[in-house]
Amino acid sequence: MDDLVLPTTVVGSWPVPEWLERLKTDYFRSRMSRTQLEEIHDCAVTAAIKEQELAGIDIVSDGELRRDNDVDYLLARVPGIEIPVTSKDFYYDYYEARARTSPVAPATGGGLGLDDDFAFTRARTDRPVRFSFTGPFSLSRRVTVGPGDDPADLVRSIAHVLAGAARALRDAGADLLQIDEPFLAGHPEQVGLAVEAINIVTADVDVSWALHVCYGNRYARPLWEGHYDFLFPAVLDARVDQLVLEFARKGYEDLPVIERSGWDRGIGLGVIDVKSHEVESPELVSARIEQALELVPPERLTINPDCGLRNLPTAVATAKLRAMVEGTARVRASLPGRTPGDRARGAA
Known part of the structure; x- marks a missing residue:
């Protein structure tokens, strides 16, 4: 892990082909059993891993292909969250979720099934694995709380549930975990609460932690615009090892701001x-x-796309990754003490 220079990776999601969208939607319309869907997921995740390997990516992901979107897969497993209607017209739609009680970490099965997802991926590649999940602040944005309830308490409660999942992932062998907060840029005044919740998740989980913050990627469109200065100084208190940020689309004007912020x-x-x-x-x-x-x-640099690749055609995504790998290799070879034949292997 420590010998990598400019390792390449992905942020999380992999393209969802049309056939998989159709089959996922069939499941939510009760046209397919859960067992059938899981078999399809197994095939899709395995293919995504191999595509990343073939593109030359150093640190791979499961492509998040078991997840319908960035929220529902987790919310449906959080104790105290109620989802009255679990059918969908289209798999990518969000559930209408509400807080029935204050969510608390379950006494058993605290991994929320994420540890099983990681184990499946770990068994199918010899490369390091980056395993990501949506953070407590963003998850809370899709939950309705009762009258008089404090939304901040919901964020903290979800964080405690995710902390149990993080411990289960660590025990399953995960050593590179990433928290995604795609909704945070739309609520910059809440960054202090988000960092507090992130620290609940990462506390006492001795892995390498990354925090991904973007400006939204729903249907390949940004939900907000702005600059990353809103993260500071609060994010300096986050117990994470890496910030994974969107630059290619926005430009690199924020990079000096981040460095000046400490x-x-x-x-x-x-x-x-x-x-x-x-x-x-x-x-x-x-x-x-x-x-x-x-x-x-x-x-201090890891090389990645701006966000997940979900909304791109597979051929485009793989071509972009190959260009990323080749471009990174050229820079590696130009670094002092490196040769054109050098290739990084390992994890961040």
Whole structure:
């Protein structure tokens, strides 16, 4: 893990092909059994892992292909969250969820099934695995609380549930976990609460932690615009090792701001715009990395797309990843003490 220079990875999600969308929707319309859907998921996850390997990615993910969207897969498993209607017209739709009671971590089965998902992925690759899940603040944005209930208490309660899942993941062998907070940019005034909840999740879970914050990626469209300065100074108190951020689409003006704000830990550098079907050239990827290296030393950088790849066609996503890998390799070879044949292996 420690010998990697500029390791390449993905943020989480993998493209969902049309046939898988159709079959997932069939399940939610009661046209398919859960057992059949799980078999399909197993095949889709295995294929996603292999596609990442073939593209040359150093740290792979499960592609989040078992999840319907960034919220429901987890909310449906959180104690105290009620989902009155579990059918959907389209698998990607959000449930209408509400807090029935204050969610508490279950006495048993605290992994929420994520540990089983990780174990499946771990058994199908010899490469390091980045395993991600949506954070407590973003999950809470899709839950209705009762009159007089404090939404902040819901965030903290969900965080305690996710802390149990994180411990189960660690016990299953996970050593690189990522919390995604895709809704945080839309509520910058809540960053202090989000960091408090993140620290509940990561406390006493001795793995490498990443925090991903973007500006939304629903149907490949940003939900908000802005700058990452809203994260500071609150995020300096987050017990995480790396910030994974969106740069390729937005530009790199925020990078100096982040460095001036005192962030001295890892940065997941977005060099691939996942909201565009245009495939970046390796030369453009190299230029983006070299621009970042003017401010951040290579040992603190991980190279990744801006966000998940869910909304891209598979062929486009794989072409973008190959360009990312090739562009990164060119920069690695130009670093002092490196040769063109050098190739990083391991984890961040």
